[in-house]
Amino acid sequence: MIDVFTEAAFNTYYTRGYIDPGIDLPPALVEEMRQHYGGQPDTRNDYPQYYKKNEHQAWLEGRVVGLISTLMPRYSERMVEKLYGESYNRAVHGEQVFIQRLVTHMLEQGFGRLFRTRYLVASYDIYLGNDHLHRSFTDIHSDIPNFHHFYETESDITIYVPLVDVNAANGGRLAILPEARSKLKVPGNVLLKILEQHFLARPHCLDANGYIDPDRIGQADMDSFIKGRPYQDLMQNYKTSTALARTYYGDEFVMADWAKGRPVIFTNKNFHAAESWRNENMHREIYMLRLLPVYDCRIRLKDKLHGRLFNHHLIDTREGVVHRFDEAVDFSRIPAEDKLELHARPVARATRPAATAAA
Numbered sequence: 001m002i003d004v005f006t007e008a009a010f011n012t013y014y015t016r017g018y019i020d021p022g023i024d025l026p027p028a029l030v031e032e033m034r035q036h037y038g039g040q041p042d043t044r045n046d047y048p049q050y051y052k053k054n055e056h057q058a059w060l061e062g063r064v065v066g067l068i069s070t071l072m073p074r075y076s077e078r079m080v081e082k083l084y085g086e087s088y089n090r091a092v093h094g095e096q097v098f099i100q101r102l103v104t105h106m107l108e109q110g111f112g113r114l115f116r117t118r119y120l121v122a123s124y125d126i127y128l129g130n131d132h133l134h135r136s137f138t139d140i141h142s143d144i145p146n147f148h149h150f151y152e153t154e155s156d157i158t159i160y161v162p163l164v165d166v167n168a169a170n171g172g173r174l175a176i177l178p179e180a181r182s183k184l185k186v187p188g189n190v191l192l193k194i195l196e197q198h199f200l201a202r203p204h205c206l207d208a209n210g211y212i213d214p215d216r217i218g219q220a221d222m223d224s225f226i227k228g229r230p231y232q233d234l235m236q237n238y239k240t241s242t243a244l245a246r247t248y249y250g251d252e253f254v255m256a257d258w259a260k261g262r263p264v265i266f267t268n269k270n271f272h273a274a275e276s277w278r279n280e281n282m283h284r285e286i287y288m289l290r291l292l293p294v295y296d297c298r299i300r301l302k303d304k305l306h307g308r309l310f311n312h313h314l315i316d317t318r319e320g321v322v323h324r325f326d327e328a329v330d331f332s333r334i335p336a337e338d339k340l341e342l343h344a345r346p347v348a349r350a351t352r353p354a355a356t357a358a359a
């Protein structure tokens, strides 16, 4: 993250867990967002579709749940639908209709000045709506990667827009464990490294540029990756770190009032939990946009997320503009000097001083 943000922004992120860039959205845009999502079917919940082919999520929750999902997929599917159905009234993913206007407004108000890195992919958006009877995601967790997104990094940034006030009276605030308080954060970029390690050695999984193409990865290749030691070790790391965060750092989380229509920046790769919503007269409504820093890894972005185009907006923080493409952003066309380094450049190894008689 230190390469992603400017020094001042990084310090704020690191010590407070989030950044308030001091930008308010035009009230008319906020109302349009609420109306757009309010017009979606009452019970539209897009979460369960992420669960399929991500059995490791069940495994993370425990051996028994993992076993049920493997042995009784239909039953586990219903369990998952129930779990998410109890969390949100509506969870709408990948509408992508507000990305350009939201980001353009923020860039006009100086959003780009937070960043040291030049490019960020505006990947996909999520709307979450729940009343006081739905619990939302109140357990301490960090959002583990999944193969539906494929490319995820430890420095993914979320523009988090409360569409209603979240505060002590309403509830619904986000509790975050700042890195400075615990250093507990799963090193997500290990995922990029082990994806490269596994798939670059399989030519049929590569595109014409020699990048790993998630759409060319067959089930057998994916299964061998998932069952492999590096990935299993990473999942174990999530499990261990989550248990430590829940057991020893529960009282170190920060929680602030956030105002309707005022975006804040956080990362879903830090530990976080939603506060219960208490206001019986209105719903909690949150809009999120996930931004992906661009690393110099050889992974091609997917361009369809459950049938919808995604990963097709590229933010240029230096020029202060957002580009929209008809397909996913092509990493191979971004110059190396504008990418973050996944692999450290080789450095001269420190040489050991020659032994002396005195030593």
Ligand SMILES: [Fe+2]
Pocket (backbone or CB within 6 Å): 137, 141, 142, 143, 268, 272
């Ligand atoms: Fe989360």
